[in-house]
Amino acid sequence: MNTTFRACMRAASVSFLFAALIGIASADQRVYVLFAHGQKGPALAAAVAAGGRVHHEFDDLIAFAVTLPDAAVAAISRNPNVVLVEEDPLRYLLSQVTPYGIDMVQAPLAVGAGATGAGIKIGVIDTGVYAAHEDLVAGNITGDPDYGSSDERSWYRDIYSHGTHVTGTLAAADNSLGVIGVSPGSVSIHMVKVFGDAGQWIYSSDLLSAVRLAVTRGSKVINMSLGGSRSSGVEKRGFDDLYKNKGILLVAAAGNDGTTAFSYPASYNSVISVAALDVAKAVADFSQKNSQVELAAPGVDVLSTVSYIEDVGVTAGGSTYQANSIEFAARGEVTAALVYGGLGDTVNAAWAGKVVLVDRGTISFNDKVQNIQASGGAAAIIANNVSGNFYGTLGDGNSSTIPAVSVSLEDGTSLKGVTGTSVTVTNLLDQPANGYALFNGTSMATPHVAGVAALIWSKYPGATNKQVRQALDDTAEDLGAVGRDTSYGYGLVQAPAALDRLATLAGGGGGGGGDTTPPVISNVSSSITNSRNGSFQITWTTNEPATSDVTINGVLYANSTLVTSHTRSFKGTKGATYIYYVSSTDAAGNTATDGPHTHNN
DSSP states (O other): OOHHHHHHHHHOSSOOOOGGGTTTTTTEEEEEEEEOTTOHHHHHHHHHHTTOEEEEEEGGGTEEEEEEEHHHHHHHHTOTTEEEEEEOOOOOOSSOBOOHHHHHTTHHHHHHTTOOOTTOEEEEEESOOOTTOTTSOGGGEEEOTTTTSOGGGOTTOOSSOHHHHHHHHHHOOOSSSSBOOSSTTTSEEEEEEOSOTTOOOOOHHHHHHHHHHHHHTTOSEEEEOOOBSOOOHHHHHHHHHHHHTSOOEEEEEOOSSSSSOOOBTTTSTTEEEEEEEOTTSOBOTTSOOSTTEEEEEEOSSEEEEESOEEEEEEEETTEEEEOEEOBTOBOEEEEEEEEEOTTOOSOOGGGTTSEEEEESBSBOHHHHHHHHHHTTOSEEEEEOSSSSOOOOBOOTTOOOSSBEEEEOHHHHHHHHTTTTSEEEEEEEEEOSOOEEEEEOSHHHHHHHHHHHHHHHHHHSTTSOHHHHHHHHHHHSBOOSSSSSBTTTBTOBOOHHHHHHHHHHHHTTOSTTTTOOOOOOEEEEEEEEEETTTTEEEEEEEEEEEEOOEEEETTEEEOOOOOEEEEEEEEEOOTTOEEEEEEEEEBTTSOEEEEEEEEEEO
């Protein structure tokens, strides 16, 4: 079930931890050390010997900033070369930022109309949440302790920060700090942590169990910023039951492979599939584009809460250059002589002990970093080959023992002019911390839709999940081709218009929103069409236009076309026996399933 989740992580606009590097600063303190006149050298040496990482040196202020192990702080303060040790406190923007996506879905207008999200609980199936974040209202966030019977799965621990980012988009508080969410501090969140600290994959059954657990805890909306390429008949029936019989609204990421392939659970008819938009309301190039895409929402450069603060940069000759961490590269800080290594496509013993600057291109980022590492290089800097910087990755399953960062083409050119001099590469991360970061992905678009659904439902709590869904679909801002299309679905979700539409639907008027009658399935049969190659077909009829889904031996074969005469063809094994179900969903989202049936091939 990890394809969409992992793709989102690859598309994210920040680097993430990987399992071997968790907890890097949880027992450390960042402090100022004021040294006696003329005693900088001994004081600095003592801090480094104690395991310190020096960040900045202020000679005119007779001080330097350093992160020290907690146990070393008291010892350094007693050093005869040190005058004073004091906290290096955090600093923040003194104003709250409204991420562009919050305004794009017009959430503040719905809040102003009295839709606060209060009384609605959203079940978030994710990596956990840093519940102590300054921008999240802890009293509104619950979770299941140690779900999955592993210590790293504690719901309030979020090393990856994916779940914390999703939660911030849903519910970051209106408190003059950081950012604001779709439903700022009013909606309730129930986190079920299914991905551990390494963001490892899960099974469909894990997801289905987690969603059902969130429902038992009172969740009416489920946010699933995850997915995978293969469907499951059992999973489909489970989600159908939650949507049709339990009144749950299910929302999931459409997928981040940039293809027309279906991703699940988003592509089940019972689930709203959400595509990602950029600030100009254009569909993201990584967003899946298929007939199951139902709504679109902001998913590019989405600013939200995370559980860490990054310190990444390159310092050379008194100048500091902005850098981005290469995902899955080691964390740390290195000071050494700078050399230029061209494209980094060879191993070179002359790079031993050096910081190696290479250009982007020809081979992968991982190959460049591995070549530098094999050469004995101390750190890698990858300069872009077009204007501006980039966010790179070593790729899933890869890692390095040396820090690796990226810089812009312009800064790379400047650094080439100071080769031979000493430079410092910083690739550090403090966690847990009250951080904020930009992420990309349909994972980021999904909570915009789930949050708007909770907003409008909170004002009309008597509405059904199907009415909430119809209100979102009916009032979405049409983008792309006229009508529903494969890139945008019905379009960009719009909170105030959906709120007005739900008022009509919940009051019993307009649009058939109260229709809860499923289609009637009749005349189910199967027949062999080619006995030599094992081909066969399954047919049935419905009393109204509906989809044609078949589940054979637990594998779902979906077709979203609305018809009344249904024929699905398959190529099987001659002599084999198949157990199958047929399922049809009408335009209003009502689903009927018939089976099990047996086909002897």
